[in-house]
Amino acid sequence: MMPTPSTSTPELLSTPDDLRRWSLACRAAGLSVGMVPTMGALHAGHRALIDRSVAESDRVVVTIFVNPAQFGPHEDFARYPRSMDADLRMLASAGVHAAFVPSVETMYPPGRVTRLDITGPLGERLEGASRPGHFNGVALVVTKLLVAGVPDRAYFGQKDAQQCAVVRRLVRDLDIGVEIVVCPTVRDTDGLAISSRNVYLSTEERVRARAIPSSLATAIAQFEAGERDATALATTVRSCLENAGLDVDYVAVVRAEDFTEVERAAPTNQIVLAARIGSTRLIDVVRLGVDTAPVGRGV
Numbered sequence: 596m597m598p599t600p601s602t603s604t605p606e607l608l609s610t611p612d613d614l615r616r617w618s619l620a621c622r623a624a625g626l627s628v629g630m631v632p633t634m635g636a637l638h639a640g641h642r643a644l645i646d647r648s649v650a651e652s653d654r655v656v657v658t659i660f661v662n663p664a665q666f667g668p669h670e671d672f673a674r675y676p677r678s679m680d681a682d683l684r685m686l687a688s689a690g691v692h693a694a695f696v697p698s699v700e701t702m703y704p705p706g707r708v709t710r711l712d713i714t715g716p717l718g719e720r721l722e723g724a725s726r727p728g729h730f731n732g733v734a735l736v737v738t739k740l741l742v743a744g745v746p747d748r749a750y751f752g753q754k755d756a757q758q759c760a761v762v763r764r765l766v767r768d769l770d771i772g773v774e775i776v777v778c779p780t781v782r783d784t785d786g787l788a789i790s791s792r793n794v795y796l797s798t799e800e801r802v803r804a805r806a807i808p809s810s811l812a813t814a815i816a817q818f819e820a821g822e823r824d825a826t827a828l829a830t831t832v833r834s835c836l837e838n839a840g841l842d843v844d845y846v847a848v849v850r851a852e853d854f855t856e857v858e859r860a861a862p863t864n865q866i867v868l869a870a871r872i873g874s875t876r877l878i879d880v881v882r883l884g885v886d887t888a889p890v891g892r893g894v
């Protein structure tokens with residue numbers, strides 16, 4: 596019989612030292628530790644990562660930290676949605692054992708001189724080009740969380756595909772010795788990937804956002820019908836988005852490991868995109884030959 600998850604309030608940890616002590620105590624007792632890093636405003640996408648971690652690890656810590664280092668100067672750090680009370684209730688209902696909720700000052704004490712640079716296409720193309728410094732900020736906070744939290748496994752969402760590739764690479768480059776588990780994208784019934792930023796969309800924008808999953812569904816169908824020209828697949832996606840009045844930032848067909856763009860599409864390559872609807876920037880991804888279409892075509 597599956598153990599029933601506890602619904603008691605998770606232990607609240609607020610400094611990296613608290614996190615390390617908690618994790619080392621679990622491990623000393625022979626219990627495996629899973630970690631789910633988040634920026635809070637928890638939704639069904641986060642919940643899927645948390646449920647998987649609870650199913651696979653003896654003890655689970657969810658980290659909630661809106662990381663200023665990964666936001667550009669003109670991005671939405673100040674207005675990023677925050678809902679700590681609801682988040683903690685969700686963690687309790689999911690059977691999470693600990694919540695790491697540090698302050699910015701605790702994570703980034705004054706006088707810091709260390710940084711991480713994610714170089715090459717992985718750090719500097721696509722999301723990296725549109726959001727300069729973003730992956731350096733992600734790499735810094737993820738490294739700090741993994742080093743302090745010493746989990747056996749850490750869980751990330753396929754929705755942020757380039758982030759997953761960056762994290763896998765940095766764990767290898769820095770010999771961090773944690774297993775990175777990538778979980779499938781959770782979508783709303785109309786196919787739109789669930790994101791904390793979806794709350795920014797007006798009702799009319801939310802309807803137009805359906806062009807994102809339907810553009811990817813159209814490209815998947817084209818790939819499954821035999822199209823292998825990456826430019827043709829990307830053009831299909833771009834046209835669908837532009838027809839719905841979205842402002843396309845990029846569409847590309849890439850290798851999953853290093854995010855280099857391919858000319859000929861092959862199974863496991865990913866179609867990645869970023870587009871703006873009004874002032875809201877959304878990203879999405881499908882894995883060719885792996886993912887089923889996120890929604891019916893032409894929705």
Ligand code: AMP
Pocket residue numbers: 632633634635639640641643644750751752753754755778779780781782788789790791
């Ligand atoms: P965030 O709070 O947006 O930084 O996300 C925390 C983690 O949840 C990241 O690993 C995301 O990729 C993952 N995540 C966010 N949205 C989804 C989703 N719709 N499906 C699966 N994972 C997600």
